[in-house]
Amino acid sequence: MAKSSRPLQVLCVVGARPNFMKIAPIMRAINHERLGLSGKLLHTGQHYDAAMKASFFDQLNIPEPDVDLGVGSGSHAVQTAEIMKRFEPVLDELQPDAILVVGDVNSTIACALVAVKKAVPVIHVEAGLRSGDRTMPEEINRVLTDQISDLLFTTEKSAAANLEKEGIATDKIHFVGNVMIDTLRFNLTDAVPSKATIDTLLECGQQSDFSRGYGLVTLHRPANVDDPVVLERLLRVLAEVGTEVPLVFPVHPRTRQRIVDSGLDSLLAGTAFYMVPPLGYLEMLGMMKDARLVLTDSGGIQEETTALGVPCVTLRENTERPITVEQGTNTIAGTDPEKIRASVREILDNGGKSGRIPELWDGRAAERIAEIIRCKLEEQHQ
Template sequence: MQIIKPPALGPHSILCVVGARPNFMKMAPIMAAFDALGPELDVSLVHTGQHYDVAMNHQYFEALGIPQPDINLDVGSGSHTAQTANVMLRFESVLNKKHPSAVLVVGDVNSTLACALVAVKKGVPVIHVEAGLRSFDRAMPEEINRVLTDQISELLFITERSGRENLLREGIAEYRIRFVGNVMIDTLHHNLEKAVPISKILQNANKEEFLVGHDGYAILTAHRPSNVDDPDTLRSLLQTTLKISTKLPIIFPMHPRTRDMIQKFGLNKILDVPTVLQLPPMGYLEMLGLMKDARVVLTDSGGIQEETTALGIPCITLRNNTERPITVDEGTNTIAGLDSEKILTIFDEIMLTGGKTGRIPEFWDGQASTRIAAEILDWLKNGLQSK
C-alpha cells in the first residue's frame, strides 16, 4: 500500500475555480461547507470570467451567498481554443503566487479543463467535483472537458454510481473516486424557500395576465450550439414550441446565444404569439421559482435535468443523449432528441398522465458538499491510500 499525499506547502490551502454560471450553483454549497470547517482550510475563490455578464454574475453570487472572488481573471468571450488558452495563461500566474495545496474545479466548462491542466503541469493536485459523467458524444465540447479533466485529477467526486463505472473503464484508480452525491441539489434544497414565485416574475415582466384562463405552463430553455447554431434545427425547434404552446402556454427565458441566433436567422416572428412569453435570462432564484411550479420543462441543459428530477417535474430533454442517465433511469427525465413528432408525443403523454414521477436518487439529500469537504480535509491530512 502506498500513501499519496498532496505537497506540504504550509497551511492546507484550496484554490476553488468557477468560470460560468453552472459552476456557481455547484461551488456555493462547497464554499459554505469549507467555511463550516473553520480555520483548518485556507480557501480562495478564482473567477475566470468565462461568463462575463457582470450584472448576471453579481445576481448569481448574491442570490447564492457566494463570497466575491478573491481573484477575477476577466477572460471574457472567444472561441473554445482562445478562451481555454487565455484562462491557462492567466491562471498560471495565480498559481505562481498562491502555491495552493490543491486546485478544486467543478463541472465541465472550458475553465474547468484549462485550470486543471495548468495545475497538474505545475505539480498541484486537482480535485474534480461532478466527475465521471459521460454522454459518450465526443462532438460535445463539454464531453472533451469532462474526460480530460478526470484523467488528470487526483481526487474525483461523483454524483451517481454510473460515474464510478465510467471512470474505472477509463483507467482511473478506484481509490481516487468518492461517491458523495450532487452539490447542485444542495443548492436547490438551500434556496427552495427563497425561490421567486411565478406571480412575481410575471409582474416584473408586466405580463400578469399571461396565464389567465390556462391550467399551468411549460418552460423552454435552449442554448447548446447543436440546437441553436443551425438555422434549420433552430427553426424546427421554434415551430415545435409553437405547436406545444397551443396546448399549454410556454415561458421561454432566452439565453443570449439563442436570442442572437434567432435574430441572425430571421426567426423572430415564429414565437410572436400570445401563448409564448419570451423573457431575458433568469437569475437562479427566478429560474427555480419557474421550475418548481411548471407542468413540464423542455431543455437542453444538463443541470436542469437534475433539478427537475429533484423537484419531481417532468422534463423533456432536447438532445439525443445525456451525461446524467440517472435522471432518466430514476428521475423524471425523458430523452426526446430534436425530432418534432417525438417531442410532441412525449409532451402529449405528460399532459395525459402527468409524466414520470421518478424518485430522488441516492445521496441527492442536500449534504453532498458536507461529504466533499470532509473527504478533502481527510485527504489533505492523511493522503490517499493506494493498494
C-alpha cells in the same frame, strides 16, 4: 514531511454560469471552521457581467472572488489558452495545496491542465459523467479533466463505472451526491414565486391563461441553436406546444441572437410562447418548481427537475446524466417533433414520470466533499 501549521489551502475555480450553483455549497463547507481548511475562490471570467453577478453571486451568497482573471468570451481555443496564461502566475503566487474544479466548462480543463503540470493536486467535482457524444465540447472537457485529476467526486454510481472503464484508479473516486441539489435545497424556501416572475415579465394584455399552468423552456446548446434548420424545427414545435399550455422561455443572449439572425422571431409572434430575459437563480428556481413541465437541453436542469419531481423533456439525443432518466422525471425526446409532441402529451394527459430522488441527493454532498478533501490533504502533509 512535517505537518504545516497553516490551514490547508484549496483554490476553487469557477468560470461559467453552471459552475456558480455548484461552488456555493462547496465554499461554505470547505471554509467551515471545524475542518481547518482555507478555501479561496478564483473566477476566470469566462462568463461575466454585472447582471449575472447580481443574480448568481449575490443570490447564492457566493463570496467575492479572491482573484478575477477577467478572461471574457472567445473561441474554445482562444478562451482556454487565455485562461491558462492568466492562471499560471496566480497559481505560482498562491501555492495552494490543491485546486478544485467543477463541471465541464473551458475553465475546468484549462486550470486543471496548468495545475497538473505544476504538480498541484487537482480535485474534480461532478466527475465521470458521459454522454458518449464527443462532438460536444463539454464531453471532451469532462474526459480530459478526469484523466488528470487526483480526486474525483461523483454524483451518481454510473459515473464510477465510466471512470474505471477509462483506467481511473478506484481509490481516487468517491461517490458523494450532487452539489447542485445542495444549492437547490438550501435555497428552495427563498425561491421567487412563479406568479411574481410572470407578472413582472409579461404585460397583462399579452398573457395567456396561466391558471392552467405553464411550461418552462431553455435552449442554449450549439447543436440546437447554431443550426438554423434545427432551431426552426424546435421553435415550430414549441410554438405548437404553446397552444396546449403557455411556455415561458428565458432566452440566453446567444440563443436570442441566433433566433434574430435566422429570422425566426416572427414564428413566435402572436403565440403563447414567451421569450423573456434571462432569470436569476431564485426566479428560475421558482419557475421550475411550479411548472407543469420543463423542456430543455441543459444537463443541470435535468437534475434539478428530477430533484423537484417536475416532468422534464430533454431536447437532445443523449444525456450525460442517465440517472435522471432511469430514476428521475426526465424523458429524452431529441429534436424530433413527433417525439417532443408525444412526450408533452403524455405529461399533459397523464402527469408524466413521477420519478424518485436519487441516492445521496440529500443536500449534504458538499459536506462529504470537504471532509474527504481534509482527510486526503492531511495524509499528504504528514
